[in-house]
Amino acid sequence: MTAIAVIPGDGIGTEVIAQARKVLDVALPGYTATEYDLGARRYNDTGEVLPESVMNELDGHDAILLGAIGDPSVPPGVLERGLLLKLRFDFDQYVNLRPSRLWPGTTSPLADVKPGEIDMVVVREGTEGLYAGAGGVLHAGSSAEIATEGSLNTRYGTERVIRDAFERARRRDRKHVTCVHKSNVLAFAGGLWKRTFDEVAAEYPDVATDYQHVDAAAMFLVTRPQSFDVIVTDNLFGDILTDIAAAVTGGIGLAASGCVNPGRSHPSMFEPVHGSAPDIAGKGVADPIAAIMSAGLLLDHLGHGEAATAVTDAVAAELAERTSGEPIRTDEVGDRVAARVAGLLG
Amino acid sequence: MTAIAVIPGDGIGTEVIAQARKVLDVALPGYTATEYDLGARRYNDTGEVLPESVMNELDGHDAILLGAIGDPSVPPGVLERGLLLKLRFDFDQYVNLRPSRLWPGTTSPLADVKPGEIDMVVVREGTEGLYAGAGGVLHAGSSAEIATEGSLNTRYGTERVIRDAFERARRRDRKHVTCVHKSNVLAFAGGLWKRTFDEVAAEYPDVATDYQHVDAAAMFLVTRPQSFDVIVTDNLFGDILTDIAAAVTGGIGLAASGCVNPGRSHPSMFEPVHGSAPDIAGKGVADPIAAIMSAGLLLDHLGHGEAATAVTDAVAAELAERTSGEPIRTDEVGDRVAARVAGLLG
Ligand SMILES: CC(C)[C@H](C(=O)O)[C@@H](O)C(=O)O
Ligand SMILES: CC(C)[C@H](C(=O)O)[C@@H](O)C(=O)O
Numbered sequence: 109m110t111a112i113a114v115i116p117g118d119g120i121g122t123e124v125i126a127q128a129r130k131v132l133d134v135a136l137p138g139y140t141a142t143e144y145d146l147g148a149r150r151y152n153d154t155g156e157v158l159p160e161s162v163m164n165e166l167d168g169h170d171a172i173l174l175g176a177i178g179d180p181s182v183p184p185g186v187l188e189r190g191l192l193l194k195l196r197f198d199f200d201q202y203v204n205l206r207p208s209r210l211w212p213g214t215t216s217p218l219a220d221v222k223p224g225e226i227d228m229v230v231v232r233e234g235t236e237g238l239y240a241g242a243g244g245v246l247h248a249g250s251s252a253e254i255a256t257e258g259s260l261n262t263r264y265g266t267e268r269v270i271r272d273a274f275e276r277a278r279r280r281d282r283k284h285v286t287c288v289h290k291s292n293v294l295a296f297a298g299g300l301w302k303r304t305f306d307e308v309a310a311e312y313p314d315v316a317t318d319y320q321h322v323d324a325a326a327m328f329l330v331t332r333p334q335s336f337d338v339i340v341t342d343n344l345f346g347d348i349l350t351d352i353a354a355a356v357t358g359g360i361g362l363a364a365s366g367c368v369n370p371g372r373s374h375p376s377m378f379e380p381v382h383g384s385a386p387d388i389a390g391k392g393v394a395d396p397i398a399a400i401m402s403a404g405l406l407l408d409h410l411g412h413g414e415a416a417t418a419v420t421d422a423v424a425a426e427l428a429e430r431t432s433g434e435p436i437r438t439d440e441v442g443d444r445v446a447a448r449v450a451g452l453l454g
Numbered sequence: 455m456t457a458i459a460v461i462p463g464d465g466i467g468t469e470v471i472a473q474a475r476k477v478l479d480v481a482l483p484g485y486t487a488t489e490y491d492l493g494a495r496r497y498n499d500t501g502e503v504l505p506e507s508v509m510n511e512l513d514g515h516d517a518i519l520l521g522a523i524g525d526p527s528v529p530p531g532v533l534e535r536g537l538l539l540k541l542r543f544d545f546d547q548y549v550n551l552r553p554s555r556l557w558p559g560t561t562s563p564l565a566d567v568k569p570g571e572i573d574m575v576v577v578r579e580g581t582e583g584l585y586a587g588a589g590g591v592l593h594a595g596s597s598a599e600i601a602t603e604g605s606l607n608t609r610y611g612t613e614r615v616i617r618d619a620f621e622r623a624r625r626r627d628r629k630h631v632t633c634v635h636k637s638n639v640l641a642f643a644g645g646l647w648k649r650t651f652d653e654v655a656a657e658y659p660d661v662a663t664d665y666q667h668v669d670a671a672a673m674f675l676v677t678r679p680q681s682f683d684v685i686v687t688d689n690l691f692g693d694i695l696t697d698i699a700a701a702v703t704g705g706i707g708l709a710a711s712g713c714v715n716p717g718r719s720h721p722s723m724f725e726p727v728h729g730s731a732p733d734i735a736g737k738g739v740a741d742p743i744a745a746i747m748s749a750g751l752l753l754d755h756l757g758h759g760e761a762a763t764a765v766t767d768a769v770a771a772e773l774a775e776r777t778s779g780e781p782i783r784t785d786e787v788g789d790r791v792a793a794r795v796a797g798l799l800g
Contacts, residue, residue, distance in 0.1 A: 188638040217677055219565035238605070243642035253609035255646035259584070263599035290690070292534040296589035300601035323697040330676060330701040331563055344636070348694060351669040355676040 113169040119384030120394035121175025127396035127442025148179030157190035174379040199374035201367035204232035213427040214358035228336040232346025273340035284337035364401030422448035465730030466740035467521025473742035473788025494525030503536035520725040545720035547713035550580035559773040560704035574682040577619040578692025619686035630683035710747030768794035
């Protein structure tokens with residue numbers, strides 16, 4: 109019996125997760141879902157972000173499905189560091205997986221890109237780099253203030269995520285991995301990344317490779333996104349590049365992600381890339397596709413390949429029938445995709 | 455008499471700088487230019503990157519005009535750190551100025567953006583952050599390897615560049631400054647940036663402000679670049695965002711930049727954002743517009759406002775007559791723009 113911990117979260121998080129659960133209901137019969145009330149509401153009510161007891165409970169699940177957390181009422185960083193990043197780090201979710209495809213029926217802001225032409229996945233490192241929180245401030249608020257941030261990178265952490273990217277590339281048509289860093293300036297971390305990349309690449313002679321500096325990669329994601337297959341990169345660069353990748357493939361409303369612990373020593377977490385969007389919350393107009401696709405990544409991670417493919421196909425069919433400009437009804441999208449998944453799985 | 459140090463550099467650097475000099479010849483009569491042979495060629499011939507004696511000579515000039523440096527034959531980082539970043543840091547060029555406009559006659563890869571609609575300037579911090587080189591490696595090449603990079607940020611350095619951005623915004627039509635950082639994760643440096651930004655903003659009640667995380671800003675540069683006026687940001691974020699800004703405004707071939715020391719305690723440096731492009735070097739097909747516009751920024755910095763405006767107008771006229779797809783002749787573009795500038799000033 110598969111046990112899923114569900115964190116609907118704040119704002120549109122609860123709305124889109126309800127749709128993802130409709131899809132899981134048909135794609136993963138018999139799973140159990142336990143809801144956890146975490147996020148801005150709980151923090152504002154109780155001051156609690158993520159109690160240790162909840163951490164332990166979450167750890168007992170096979171996977172976590174998260175909607176979105178955050179609200180302007182909470183000081184920036186509190187929920188990000190205390191909840192999202194704590195889960196990614198403590199559950200060793202070192203593969204932050206972010207696929208981007210330009211689906212038929214969706215429009216890219218780019219003039220010369222046609223649906224079907226963009227199909228990439230960013231394998232973003234999830235447990236190292238500048239996200240380590242290894243910084244400090246002295247003399248805060250005075251003219252003598254200094255603030256530091258440390259990017260911490262290990263061979264261990266770099267190698268395992270690069271290896272994961274090569275494994276994924278091997279299973280894809282184009283079999284190409286682009287390593288992105290900024291080795292001409294960040295010589296220490298960039299050197300580690302490039303050397304490790306080259307060493308791992310030698311074990312995958314069937315996979316083609318290249319290296320790009322992050323500024324060039326950001327530009328190429330706009331000028332020729334079609335050229336990318338798998339990108340492997342550092343935590344912060346991955347954060348930035350995946351938002352560009354989302355932007356050129358129809359926006360953050362369609363962008364799914366998985367914070368994956370490949371060895372399953374702790375649960376992996378699946379979440380749409382978008383935030384809680386308080387401005388449109390409660391109106392039933394949020395696009396649940398990103399959450400549904402995140403549930404698809406969850407299914408794939410847990411070994412339900414057929415169900416995962418059905419979710420992808422159902423989403424593709426849903427998007428293909430969209431008329432641009434037509435308003436989205438969160439509920440109806442969830443109903444339609446779930447019905448299609450049911451049909452596909454027979 | 456204005457004394458300009460010219461570093462043509464490598465690859466297309468020499469070709470585009472020749473055009474920028476044609477323009478300076480008519481826009482800044484009587485200036486002296488001293489050429490410095492620096493870059494990959496010199497490094498490969500002599501092992502020298504930037505001798506102290508040359509540093510001292512450069513320091514005696516009013517400004518530096520640089521083409522592009524770099525070649526695949528030189529190990530990555532050597533010229534970047536030893537020349538480009540050394541000049542930016544040692545000459546305290548703390549305002550890395552990068553304007554982006556979508557000129558009539560040029561095409562954006564974005565479908566819904568029309569010429570004239572994008573007009574922004576990124577004020578990128580140039581002397582701090584992760585560019586400090588404050589990192590290290592232990593156990594290199596072993597499975598125990600770690601690599602660190604330190605982002606060093608001071609109130610002093612943050613405040614002066616933010617103040618510069620507000621001064622520039624005040625002189626522009628929309629009078630808007632967007633501060634970009636990643637304060638939800640980089641709480642220490644981001645906190646310093648945000649607090650300093652808010653404090654400086656209070657002194658400029660006529661300038662509107664907002665704050666965006668770098669991932670959101672990267673996305674908005676693709677989905678609504680029209681919304682930006684002045685962006686002020688950290689060194690690394692500025693590096694990435696300006697390549698996106700260049701991409702959406704017709705490419706890096708048009709992107710000019712100035713590494714400015716506003717107090718003029720040392721010379722400022724003006725350079726196209728593009729690199730040495732060895733693949734097209736020597737063919738006379740590189741677009742010299744970025745170099746010419748960089749010379750325009752140089753003129754503006756040295757107080758020749760009328761000449762700077764003439765360069766901008768001449769470039770705008772040149773671009774307006776371009777037929778997309780028609781090959782560029784580096785020489786001819788330089789001749790035409792110089793003739794226009796002469797006409798405008800004459
Ligand atoms: C909310 C924030 C901490 C997070 C990140 O920076 O990783 C988000 O931007 C993301 O991409 O998932
Ligand atoms: C070449 C490199 C050191 C440089 C930078 O990172 O600043 C370049 O990308 C730029 O934007 O001028």
